Amino acid sequence: MSQIQMLRADPMVLARRQAIVSALSRAVSQGAVITGDTGLRAFETDALTAYRAVPLAAVLPQTTAEVSRVLKFCNENSIKVVARGAGTSLSGGALPLEDCIVLGLSRMNRVLDVNFADRTATVEAGITNLGISNAVAQARFFYAPDPSSQLACTIGGNIAMNSGGAHCLKYGVTANNVLKLKMVLMDGEIVELGGDYLDGQGYDLLGFAVGSEGQFGVVTEATVRILRQAEAARPLLIGFPSAEAAGGCVAAIVADGLIPVAIEFMDKLAIQVCGDFAKAGYPRDAEAMLIVEVEGSERDIEEQIARVTEIAGRFDPTTIQISQSEEQSAAIWKGRKAAFGAVGRISDFYCMDGVIPLGKQAGVLKQVGKVGEKYGLKILNIFHAGDGNLHPLILYNANDGREKVAAEECGAELLKLCVDAGGCLTGEHGVGIEKRELMRYQYTEADLIQQMRVKAAFDPQWLLNPGKVFPLDLQDRFMAGAQ
Amino acid sequence: MADVFMPRNEEELAGFLTDAHAGRNPLEICGFRSKREAGRPLNASAVISAAKLSGITLYEPKELVISAKAGTPLYEVEAALAGQNQELAFEPADLCRIYGGDALSASVGAVAAMNISGPRRILRGAARDNMLGLRAVNGEGSPIKSGGRVMKNVTGVDLVRGLSGSWGTLSVFTEVTFKVMPKAPESRTVIFLALSDEAAVGVMSAAMGTPYEVSGTIHLHGELAGRLSDQEIAPARTALTALRLEGAPRSLGSRVERLRRELAPFGGTYELDPQRSKDFWADIRSLSFLSANFDRPLWRIATAPSKAPLIVRALSVFFEVNAAYEWSGGLLWLELPPSSDASATEVRRVLAEFDADSMLMRAPRAVRAGVEVFHPLPFTKMKIVQALKNAFDPAGILNPGRMYEGV
Structure with a gap:
């Protein structure tokens, strides 16, 4: 794809590449600055692979102090910075610029503290989403937001995009599950937003920062809520003769006052492609399918399944399969969670x-x-x-x-x-470069200018992840001081 | 008495704010003025009340969403929801006990502007977590919106969460959209008596660490328990620790049983039946365990639960402390004896040892004028706060000084 305009690189910055690399190398430990063409290829794109740009250099810091030194240097020398977790953004959120440095957080991936009494975990930003749940699983706790890329994506990226997942109907999105951030501002200052507690009084800086797409600061550590796992969970598959019937069933379930932990929809093509891939036993004759997951005690589960089954019955289901074992449940979810991989095999x-x-x-x-x-x-x-x-x-x-x-x-x-229809452009992937120019369709110019002013309150020089989120001409005008 | 301006719509408000911006006229922002005695005292030349920005603008029970203009009384929203067997899951606390007024005088705008949540916050999130959309007018008179009416929305900078809890200092809210949930059919409450603060926090945290979905926890010192309306509980004036579970009657019973079994090592318990349980938590939601004496300083401390008893113990060295521990200890209400600075010096000195947030919720006006009411901010954070104020209200006309001097 080639329709989205890329920012033009500043030749003056490109010309200073050698000097910049030397200075960065002094700011971080040995081996943390990647400069070779081969090495930089790994950073030229994210999961929106149609767009690429090789950055000046990539820096892989290991401490908050290193991040602070790198940002301070870049700020003083007006060098743009694009922070990166695992590079799984589907909206081009981590797409570099030719005249930027990529700040990769992948080496900062430790669990710093787990507190089961207070139900919190403090981790470095480069840990994977699933890494947090794995670290607390033995005590039967978990970290709730579960984007499909949770094996690979980092908590830092989740915070930048305010990621969701399949289970946020019950547990909320990233913003509802983060208590505290350690964030380095562009001038190198280190701030803590939020605290080891719920809801302090004062401006909700944490609320502004989560979902800011790497434009406000670089998060190096996060304290997140961890929750006790439900006693048990069980998915059921319901096949329908039409997409309308499946949609009607969803509305009826919610209207009945049932809030299942997840309700996932697939159409006929998805059923075939994903079902075949995961050998999940999806109903191939159905035009549409729902995966409804309920959880709680054995008795809760039975009650909820009975109600869901009863409601589904009103919509002429072609099949209702209730998972009978852990293996079946895993297969059902595998088909859903591996959807991108499965579709990628055919097109x-x-x-x-x-x-x-x-x-x-x-x-x-x-x-x-x-x-x-x-x-x-x-x-x-x-x-x-x-x-x-x-x-x-x-x-x-x-x-x-x-x-x-x-x-x-x-x-x-x-x-x-x-x-x-009364909805929005993005529910969990973020705006990135992809939907930047569509923002005017959802917001007025006054709305967008207000958002940009908030961005500038954190990053006045507009050096962090520029060219994302806001329409380019508005960014240009804003930076020219018109606002 | 300053003039009170009650805009009837967003355009009128925008026009008024545009003029006030040009004239740099400081304004007090309010709904029904029931929380005037909250925050730092301010001097305004005029008052803007949202009282006439009233009415539910959208309610789709099947989509779990409700929108109301900012001046809509909270009770009106709650009554509409109750009609469909739904509710605001975060159970906003009623602050009349702290500031006076009656339960009819809270507006949805205030709930959003102060991020007011109640007992169920620990299970279902805060007001800010249940806010889906916001319309407001900034300090230059420019109408802005953020979010919308859908459950998930990451389109652009999150002004909804960002503006929650900004106390009318960044913009004047005109409409708020909330996510709503089905009403819990029934509740039961498990009660422990005479536990020490440490043991109580231990019980509450252990309960939150079970899979039984505890939806409310509180621990009250004896004097505070004595103010509850349950006549079997109050007269004993004994420290009390309560845990709430909610759900459909059949599964609820078995969850309560298992919870009690698991918590047996902490001591004997008894259970409140559904009606008493309901009344008990209505009491907690309206903070009726707090003193209604307006001269009595009241502090709100947000902390990691495990640190809460340590904070109370450290403060008890200086004076007698009456404490309530909500949110499994994560929210402390502290009643302290009256003093010239509401004991701000001691509170802040003690909290310096902990990563906690303090706010002086109630004290006489003269006291609030002389101390930092909101938790003091380090220099770097104060710089961000000032930059944000400048981004929304560059002339500094909206509730100036209500939160921080110069903001």
């Missing part, structure tokens, strides 16, 4: 992330199909139905230039559909 795809009000699902899904037909592209629908977070995967051929452009245009139209 290139472009993953969208719009959100719509719960009552609008059936109508919007129909329109999604029509938009796909208009562009001559197949769209596979997988989404978090419990919270209205759609993930249409647009299938296309990356080697066909015209199809690439069509996929991008198709994606933009789908996101506008979500906004028109």
Whole structure:
């Protein structure tokens, strides 16, 4: 894809590359500055792989003090900085610029403290999402937000994007599960936002910072809430003769006062592709399928399954399969969580992330199909139905230039559909470079200027992750001092 | 008495603020003025009340979402939700006990602006976690919106959470959208008596570490327990520790049983039946365990639960402390004897040893004028706070000085 404009590199900065690298090498321990072409290839893109740029250098610090020295140097020399966790952003959030340095947090991946009495864990920003849950699993605790990339993605990236996952219907998103951040500001100052406690009084700096897409500061440590695992959890699969029936069932479950821990939707194409991949036993004859997971004690689970089954019965289900074992449950979730990998085996795809009000699902899904037909592209629908977070995967051929452009245009139209339905452009992937120019569709210019002023309150020189989130012309105007 | 301006819509408010910005006229921002005696005293030339920005603008029970204009009385929102068997899961505390007024005088704008949560916060998140969208007008008179009406939204900078708890110093809210939840059908309460503070926090933390979904915890010193309305509990004036579970009757019973079994090592318990349990937590939500004596300084301390008893013990060296531990110890209410600085010196000296947040919730006006009401900020954080104030309200007209001097 090539429609999104990349920022032009500053030749003056490029010309100083050698001097910058030498200075950075003095600021961090040996081996922490990556400069060779081969080494830098690893940092040229994230999971929005259609866009690439090789940065000036990548720095892999091991301490907050190193991060502080690097940022202070970059601030004094007006060098842009793009922070990076595992590089799994689907919106180009960690995409570098040719005249920036990438600050990779992957070497800061330790668990610093676990406190089961207070139910908190303090970790470095480069630890993986699943790494936190693994560190506390023996005591039957876990860290709740669970993005599909949780094996690879880092807590630092989750904080930057305010990541969600399949289970946030009950447990909330990253912002609801983070208590304290250690953040290094662009001038090298180290601040702590939040505390070892819930809700202090005073400005909610933590609230501003979570989801700021690496534009406010570089998070090096986080204290997160850990929760006791439910006694047990059990998914059930329900097949439906139409997407409308599945959508109606979701609305009826929620309206009944049942809040399952997760409700996932898949359409026919997704059922086939993901079911085959995971050997999950998905109902191939169904037009749409829900994975509904309930949890609690054995008795709670039985009661909830009985109610879900009863409600589903009103929507002509083609099949209802209740998981009978840990293995079956794992297979059911494997098909869902490995969806990207499974789809990637059959086609290139472009993953969208719009959100719509719960009552609008059936109508919007129909329109999604029509938009796909208009562009001559197949769209596979997988989404978090419990919270209205759609993930249409647009299938296309990356080697066909015209199809690439069509996929991008198709994606933009789908996101506008979500906004028109009363929803938003992104539920958990973030804006990045991908949806930057669409921001005007959801917000007025006054809204965006206010957001940019908040960004500038943290990073007045606009050196952290520039070119993301806000429309480029607005950023230019803002930086020219027009606001 | 300053003039009170009650805009009828966002445009009127925007026009008024544009003028006030140009004239640099300091304004007091309020709903029904029931919390005027909160924060630092301020001198304003006029008052803006959201009282006429009133009414529920959207309620979709099947989508679990409600929007209301900022001046809508909280009870009106709660009544609409109750009609559909739903509720605000964060159970906003009623602050009348602290500031006077009656339960009818809280607005949804105040709930958002002060981030007011209640007992169920520990299970279902705070007000800020249940806020989906916000409309407001900033200090230049520019209407802004953030978030929306959907459950997940990471589109741009999160002004919804950011503005929660900003006490009207960054913008004037005009509409708030909340996520709502089905009402819990029934509750039961398990009570321990006469536990030490350390043991009580131990019990509450152990309970929160079980998989039984404890939805409320409190530990009250004897004098505070004596103010509750339950006539079997109050007269004994004995320290009391309570744990709440909620759910459908059948599964609830078995969860309560297992919780009691697991916590047996902490001592004997008894149980409140559903009606008493409901009344008990209504009492906790309205903070009726606190003294209604307005001269009695009241502190709110947010801390890691395990540190709460240490803080109380350290302060008890200086004076008699009446303490309530909510949120399994993470939220401390401290009643201290009256003094010229509401004991701010001792409180802050003790808290310097802990990573905790303190706010002087109640003290006579003259006292609040002379001490830092909100927790003092280190220099670097104060710089961010000032930069944010400047980003929303560059002329400094909105509730100036309500939180910090010069902000």
